[in-house]
Amino acid sequence: MSARILQVLDRTGLEAFAPFVRLFRGDDRQEQFRKLFMNFGAPSIAFLLFLGAWSIASQSIMTKYGNLPSPTEVWQQAVVLWDAHLAGLAAETQFYADQAIKAAEFSAAADVFSSRGDAVMAEKMSSSAATALAAKYAASPSYITQILTSLKTVFAGFLIASLIAIPIGVLCGTSELVQAALNPLIQIFKPVSPLAWLPIVMICVGALYTTKPDEAWFEKSFISSALTVALCSLWPTLANTALGVASIDKDHLNVAKVLKLDTWTRIRKIIIPSALPMMFAGLRISLGVGWMVLIAAEMLAQNPGLGKFVWDMFQNGSSETLAQIMVAVFTIGIVGMALDRTMVILQRSVSYSETNA
Amino acid sequence: MSVLELKNVSKSFGSGGGTTEVLRSVDLSLDEGEFVAVVGFSGSGKSTLVNLLSGLLFPNRGEVLFKGEKNVAAGPDRGVVFQNYSLLPWLSVYENIRLAVDQVFADQSVQERDQRVRHYVDMVSLTPAMAKKPHELSGGMRQRVSLARTLAMSPDVLLMDEPLGALDALTRAVLQDEIAKIWEQEKKTVLLVTNDVDEAILLADRIVPLKPGPSATLGKHFSVQLPRPRDRTALNHDAGFKELRNNVVNYLNTVRKESKTAQLEARQKPLPELPQLKPADLRAQ
Ligand SMILES: Nc1ncnc2c1ncn2[C@@H]1O[C@H](COP(=O)(O)OP(=O)(O)OP(=O)(O)O)[C@@H](O)[C@H]1O
Ligand SMILES: [Mg+2]
Numbered sequence: 001m002s003a004r005i006l007q008v009l010d011r012t013g014l015e016a017f018a019p020f021v022r023l024f025r026g027d028d029r030q031e032q033f034r035k036l037f038m039n040f041g042a043p044s045i046a047f048l049l050f051l052g053a054w055s056i057a058s059q060s061i062m063t064k065y066g067n068l069p070s071p072t073e074v075w076q077q078a079v080v081l082w083d084a085h086l087a088g089l090a091a092e093t094q095f096y097a098d099q100a101i102k103a104a105e106f107s108a109a110a111d112v113f114s115s116r117g118d119a120v121m122a123e124k125m126s127s128s129a130a131t132a133l134a135a136k137y138a139a140s141p142s143y144i145t146q147i148l149t150s151l152k153t154v155f156a157g158f159l160i161a162s163l164i165a166i167p168i169g170v171l172c173g174t175s176e177l178v179q180a181a182l183n184p185l186i187q188i189f190k191p192v193s194p195l196a197w198l199p200i201v202m203i204c205v206g207a208l209y210t211t212k213p214d215e216a217w218f219e220k221s222f223i224s225s226a227l228t229v230a231l232c233s234l235w236p237t238l239a240n241t242a243l244g245v246a247s248i249d250k251d252h253l254n255v256a257k258v259l260k261l262d263t264w265t266r267i268r269k270i271i272i273p274s275a276l277p278m279m280f281a282g283l284r285i286s287l288g289v290g291w292m293v294l295i296a297a298e299m300l301a302q303n304p305g306l307g308k309f310v311w312d313m314f315q316n317g318s319s320e321t322l323a324q325i326m327v328a329v330f331t332i333g334i335v336g337m338a339l340d341r342t343m344v345i346l347q348r349s350v351s352y353s354e355t356n357a
Numbered sequence: 358m359s360v361l362e363l364k365n366v367s368k369s370f371g372s373g374g375g376t377t378e379v380l381r382s383v384d385l386s387l388d389e390g391e392f393v394a395v396v397g398f399s400g401s402g403k404s405t406l407v408n409l410l411s412g413l414l415f416p417n418r419g420e421v422l423f424k425g426e427k428n429v430a431a432g433p434d435r436g437v438v439f440q441n442y443s444l445l446p447w448l449s450v451y452e453n454i455r456l457a458v459d460q461v462f463a464d465q466s467v468q469e470r471d472q473r474v475r476h477y478v479d480m481v482s483l484t485p486a487m488a489k490k491p492h493e494l495s496g497g498m499r500q501r502v503s504l505a506r507t508l509a510m511s512p513d514v515l516l517m518d519e520p521l522g523a524l525d526a527l528t529r530a531v532l533q534d535e536i537a538k539i540w541e542q543e544k545k546t547v548l549l550v551t552n553d554v555d556e557a558i559l560l561a562d563r564i565v566p567l568k569p570g571p572s573a574t575l576g577k578h579f580s581v582q583l584p585r586p587r588d589r590t591a592l593n594h595d596a597g598f599k600e601l602r603n604n605v606v607n608y609l610n611t612v613r614k615e616s617k618t619a620q621l622e623a624r625q626k627p628l629p630e631l632p633q634l635k636p637a638d639l640r641a642q
Pocket of ligand 2: 404440
């Protein structure tokens, strides 16, 4: 039973909690307490020290909007943002409820007019009912909505990057010719900063994506952010996939030769599984890069998301908004960490031997 | 009729100045249904020989003929039991064998293929470990999976590179009997690389020693004419068996000594003769 729990903890990247289980099981107590201190005690102390240093700094750094916000002020602003989100949600439900009532009243009126034989007025009333139902709640997006937008964008960009990088990586890894042909291009584009890609992407999206706004599936800003993320985050996956495929064990290729596997089966059954751990290591880096790039892109392009939130607050310029920017900094960090942990779990689930977990 | 033949084959590794010749002018012919054992010293080129026979490597000089065709690329009709097992670490025991069976018996039904895999897993007594991954197995267990995988492919020619090397004496004996049984029932052509002379005599029709390298060649062939089926315990008291074993072991010792002295001589060889030129006194002119 406890072995099973330990295995699950290990698989899910929560091995920090393992000492609790071991302690319960009665393993070497001193060793387990030492580990608990390492996993929880030491980090807590470091965090408290950080908060202390921050408090002192906030008292002594004067900005033109007042003191640098202290930890408590930042926490208060986090609560404010959360409450605003809840209030926004309530307002939205209220709005749609009101619209529904309005529409019902209009259609009731339409029924009355048509029973009286006044077709013109009846027509007018039913069209008003339709307008009332179709009305969209318009308000500036709340903080939580901004986070969700950013997450959606980063996943879209990451998906595009993976769809491009993995096949090309496999090609590079299997064929020396492709590798030689593409290597210079990859080397040139890899170090390009997202800030340089962004204007090009925006202009190209503007030129090519001409669907009318109300018919489009995606907004232009979403597409240009996602593409910028994709362009910047595809390189680690590409490089790692190519390396993983190229360093496949010769013995495994010999098995493929003796079995006379055709190219597609060889890729599917031998090459991909063998390169999968390396590929996931690359995907993990890519997602991290993508998240960093996205915030910068949103700030620069004024595309909806956390980056825009930070920029807007900066423009507002007050002590409260400064504290809200700090809330955003922590949010960005915590979301980034959560994304990374998710990738670690995925990476562990595809590693096939104890040693390269 | 020879199924697989090496004709004057030489194989070197490396290119330019750093080449080492591993095999030189090797001639070997495997007749249909024949069981040949290759015995030799470590590093002499036995695995290289197997790779040449299987079509995973091609010779620098000479040719390999498989069913009369020259230098055919590897395929499932020449099954190889690799010395280092070469199991796919992301597949379980069952899946490793299933991959091979699916490839070779693609025209059979799913049940038939499943049955086939289970039969061979059972043959090497690994049914309890069927769902395990290679890294969860001992060396000997991996070796048995590798053997089962190749046998399950039912190849025309079976090339086995020290397939029982990592096993204890008892398991080894069981699998030796299994190999003998399969060979007798299905009349395959078999080449077995082994470092165990007793094993070679027990199983083979012909024993071919590989002399120590570099530039190894095949030594004199020993034909094994003991009646089949051969019984291990009975053989131990058989005069013919004892004599043959002594002959093979003595021969191996002799070739090893020869190669050692040859190497020593090569090292102590006097400097190459310089052309006869008299130093001229340039000042005199
Ligand atoms: N791919 C290669 N590149 C360079 N040298 C090689 C290569 N493969 C084998 N050799 C060399 O060829 C020689 C023979 O190797 P081989 O593996 O055939 O020996 P072996 O008889 O199978 O030895 P063992 O009994 O230890 O398995 C060795 O000296 C080895 O260094
Ligand atoms: Mg070998």
